[in-house]
Amino acid sequence: MKNLYPFVCSLFFSILVVFNLYGADLAIVDFADEWTKVTGLRDTLDEFKIEYDDYTKEIENGKLAFTRQNKVFFIGSMATNSAKLHQGLDNNAGVIQEFVKKGGLVMEPTQADQNEDNVDWLPEGLICVRTDTDLPVFKIKKPKHPLFQAPHRLTDKDFEKWGHQNWPTVWEMIKSHKGFTVIAESTGGPAIMEAVYGKGKFVMMCIAPDKYHVAGNDDNTRKKARMFMENMLEAFVLSKPWTIDSRTKLTTKWSILKTTR
Secondary structure (H helix, E strand, C coil): CCCHHHHHHHHHHHHHHHHHHCCCCEEEECCCCCCCCCCHHHHHHHHHCCCCEECHHHHHCCCCCCCCCCCEEEECCCHHHCHHHHHHHHHCHHHHHHHHHCCCEEEECCCCCCCCCECCCCCCCCEEEECCCCECCCEECCCCCHHHCCCCCCCHHHHCCCCECCECCECCCEEEEECCEEEEEECCEEEEEEEEECCEEEEEECCCHHHHHHHCCCHHHHHHHHHHHHHHHHHHHHCCHHHHHHHHHHHHHHHHHHHHC
16 A cells, blocks of 8 residues: 555546646636626626636746646636736736737627726737727627527627616727727727737727626526627637537527526
8 A cells, every 4th residue: 555655646646737738718807896796797798608727826926737638718898907817817828928929719709998098918919908988789790700600699689778887888988099909899999809919819808798797687688698708708719619519408408598598
C-alpha cells in the first residue's frame, strides 16, 4: 500500500493539471451591479444548464489565464461596475488580445459609461467609447447575421419595449467606434458591432440581455431578452466547430425550453 501512495498522488495531480488545461468552451466574468442587483449572465447560464468557467475571482485578483478549451469569453453586462473587475480586465489587455488573436471570441454587452467609457483592453486600431444616452430604438442592419437567425428568427419588433426600471432597450449608447462593423443600430449609432482581430473576433453591445432576462420590468422584456440570449449562445458558443456535440444537445435543449416558457 505504501508503494501505491506516490502513484495515487501523482495520478491525482495529473488529473488536476488536465482539468486546468481543458475547461469549458465558455469563460465568463459576472457581477451584481448597483442598478439591477443581479448577476444576470451566471443566472442565465445556470438556468440553461450551459457549462462555463467563471473567472470573476481571478480577475478581481488581477489574473486571467484561459484554458486550451476556452473559445469564448463573455463579459457580463455592467460587470465593470466593480472597480476591481474593471481594473483587472484592463491589466489583462494583452491576455485578452492574444486570446482573440489565436481564434477566441470576446463579447461585451452594456457597461456604464461612468465605469468603462473607453474600452481600454481593445487592441490598437479598435475603439469603443460609451456614453450615458439610453434609447428605445433598435434596428437590425444585418438581418442574416447568425445573432438573429437561430434558434429564433428575430426582427426589430422583438427588441421593442425592453425595460429595466426607467432604462429602455439600448442602455449606455456607444457614441464612437473604429474598426468595427455595425450589426444593429439605434438612431444612427451602433447597438451591436463586431470586429475581426487575428483569427478571432470582438463583439460589443449596448444592450443587456443577460440582465434584462433576469431583472426586466415585464414578461415581454424577460421573454425577448431570453430569446436573444439563446441566439447569442447558439451563434457564438454552441454552433462552433469545436462543439459539434454540444450543438446536437442544444437543439433538444431549446425545444425543451420552449415548452416551459
